[in-house]
Every structure is written in C-alpha cells, then in structure tokens.
C-alpha cells in the first residue's frame with residue numbers, strides 16, 4: 001500500500017479526492033488543508049510518503065510555498081492548480097514537480113492518481129540514456145529521475161551495448177545521434193538485431209536542423225523521436241506514452257500465454273517453449289522428460305460441490321505444481337489436465353518427482369469455501385522417449401496416462417512400467 005499526502009483547502013475537492021483514493025486498493029492518503037497541517041503530516045509520516053498532491057494556493061501559503069516544503073523532503077509532488085496560464089505553468093514546472101493537474105472535475109483527480117501509479121511502475125523501470133554530452137546526459141537523467149525511473153548512462157553506442165547486455169532489465173533507451181565511435185542510428189540498428197520493438201523501446205534524439213534524422217531513426221527501428229531542445233512536459237509525455245505502450249503489449253502477451261483461471265502457462269505457450277527445447281534435446285541427445293497429469297474423478301467434484309469448488313481445486317493444483325516444479329515448464333493443457341516438461345531429467349528421476357507430487361497432493365487436502373476438506377488424486381504418464389516431435393512424445397505420455405487411469409487411477413506410469421507404478 002502506497003501512502004500519499006493530499007494538501008487541499010477546498011472541502012469539495014478533498015471530498016472528491018477521498019472518493020477516488022477510496023476506490024483504489026493500492027493507495028491510502030493522509031490529508032492537510034493548510035501549510036501548517038502539511039508540516040504536521042510530513043513530520044508524522046516521515047519516510048512513509050510515496051508522493052504528494054498539493055494545491056498551490058492555501059490560506060497560509062498563497063504562492064505554492066507548500067510545494068517547496070514537500071519537495072525539500074524529497075517527495076515526488078503533483079501540483080493541483082485552479083487556473084492555468086503559460087507563466088504559471090513554467091514557474092511550477094521549474095520547481096521540480098512531477099506533473100501538474102488543472103482542477104476541472106473528477107477526471108483530473110483520477111488523472112493525478114494515475115500519475116502516482118505511474119511513478120510506482122517507473123520505480124521498477126530502468127532507462128538507458130546515451131549521449132556524449134555530459135550536460136545533456138545529466139539533464140535527461142534528472143528529468144527521468146523526477147519521474148522515479150532507474151537511470152543508467154552511456155557516452156557512446158559501444159558503451160550502451162555493453163550496458164544493455166549486462167542489464168537485461170533495461171526497458172527504454174534514449175539516444176542522441178551525434179556521438180563518437182558509434183552514432184545513434186548505428187546503435188539503433190545494432191540493438192534491433194537482438195531486441196524487438198515490443199521488448200525494448202528506443203527514443204532517438206535529433207537536433208534542430210537535422211529534420212531527416214527523425215525519419216531515419218524510425219526507419220531503422222526506433223519507436224519514437226524527439227527534436228532537441230525539448231521541454232520537460234514534451235519529454236515526459238513521450239516517455240510515458242512509449243513506456244505505457246510497451247507495458248500494454250507485455251500485458252497482452254502475458255494474457256495470451258496464461259490460463260485465465262489458474263494463472264499457469266497455457267497450452268499455446270507450452271508448445272511455443274517446448275518445441276525448441278525438444279529440438280535441442282534431439283540434437284544433443286539430452287534427457288527431456290514429458291509428463292501429462294490428469295486429476296482423478298474431477299467431474300465428481302463439480303457435480304458434488306459445484307463448479308466454483310472445481311475451479312478452486314484447479315487453482316490449488318496449479319499452484320502446487322508451479323511451486324514444486326519452479327525450474328521446469330508447467331502448463332494447463334485444458335480441463336483438469338496439466339503438461340510438465342522436465343529438461344535434464346531421465347525417466348526414473350521424472351517419475352520419482354511426479355510420484356512425490358502425487359503423494360503430496362493426496363496427503364494435503366484442498367479446503368473449500370465452506371470448510372470441506374478434499375483429498376485429491378491424480379494419474380500421470382511420464383516419458384523421456386524423445387520421438388520426432390513434442391506432439392509425439394506427449395502422445396506417448398498420454399498413452400501411459402490412459403494406462404494409469406485404466407489400472408485404477410492415483411498412479412504414475414512411466415517408460416519402465418509395463419503394468420503400473422505404486423498406488
């Protein structure tokens with residue numbers, strides 16, 4: 001939970017902000033209606049405030065003094081202002097605030113809260129700034145740090161590539177064009193050999209009078225560009241827009257790869273990951289065990305306790321498999337069936353691991369919402385016969401799974417079992 005300070009003397013505005021904050025699970029707020037109260041809240045919540053929303057005009061501080069007070073504590077501040085004019089805008093931005101919001105209705109406050117959330121995301125986002133000018137690097141870094149980004153810097157393309165290789169977490173590269181050793185466009189070309197646009201955002205910078213550079217940046221793989229000199233708002237809007245687009249693509253990707261109910265990987269993702277691992281194992285004659293797990297009498301759980309109880313069981317089983325098979329690939333195949341891929345394990349090792357899981361599940365009940373304890377069993381087929389494709393190997397696992405069901409269920413059958421595993 002992030003705690004924010006809201007400094008506002010209008011009761012009506014405070015009421016709306018309270019309402020917006022209340023609807024937000026990730027935020028809690030403390031309130032002040034004057035400079036004096038703001039001082040008290042800062043002292044009381046020292047070290048615990050993530051950000052602040054502050055009105056510029058307070059009865060005891062009519063000229064934005066409260067903003068200076070909050071900024072002096074190192075707290076990212078979003079200014080709430082009743083009126084907007086160019087001179088005022090320049091003045092408040094120059095103070096070092098994160099953003100300003102003109103109080104024009106509920107949407108303005110939702111926007112302000114959105115900025116707070118953006119700051120929280122930015123704290124986990126690393127940006128690489130590439131520029132040979134120290135002044136420029138420092139200026140861009142300062143703008144990014146105001147937005148709470150983690151910032152790394154490089155003074156040419158070669159240094160940038162070294163940093164990219166050493167820091168997989170970098171999500172955004174902001175690069176100038178004119179640099180010694182490797183210019184910005186060459187850097188973009190090099191980066192795009194390895195990183196897709198949907199994995200890493202690049203924003204090119206081009207100076208005035210070099211208009212064609214912006215097009216060259218984009219044509220060679222940059223996501224966006226900015227003409228220099230730019231102002232703080234122009235820069236932060238572009239950065240925000242690009243980072244949000246990247247996050248959205250990554251969310252869509254994750255949603256397309258995960259099973260909606262259990263959060264486990266889905267069938268599509270499993271094959272996407274498993275096929276290359278299978279090919280690699282074939283080429284290197286390496287061990288690769290594939291497993292098909294199916295809960296026993298799952299239909300009876302739905303029929304007896306309802307579909308919701310069935311869902312709960314599926315979630316618990318997926319959680320157990322994910323927790324116990326962390327370094328392997330686990331996916332929900334559909335219904336009450338799960339795929340597991342165990343690279344590096346021979347049949348005996350895989351069979352023994354899956355049997356342990358079977359015993360674990362059988363000895364730990366899943367507790368339903370009404371307190372009912374359900375002891376579950378599963379049957380599984382395990383094989384490390386590589387066959388010629390992943391599909392074929394899974395067909396062998398499926399044949400063993402069928403054998404396990406046929407032999408009475410609650411069993412793990414593998415390559416060496418002509419009949420059955422332990423019951």
Ligand SMILES: Nc1nc2c(ncn2[C@@H]2O[C@H](COP(=O)(O)OP(=O)(O)OP(=O)(O)O)[C@@H](O)[C@H]2O)c(=O)[nH]1
Pocket residue numbers: 261294295296297298299300302306307308309310311314334335336405409
């Ligand atoms: N609650 C719930 N049920 C599901 C879901 N997907 C499939 N099912 C049900 O899961 C059941 C799967 O049953 P089966 O695997 O065919 O049969 P079973 O009762 O487990 O019997 P055996 O596998 O032979 O032991 C069906 O009744 C499906 O309707 C789901 O997402 N949630």
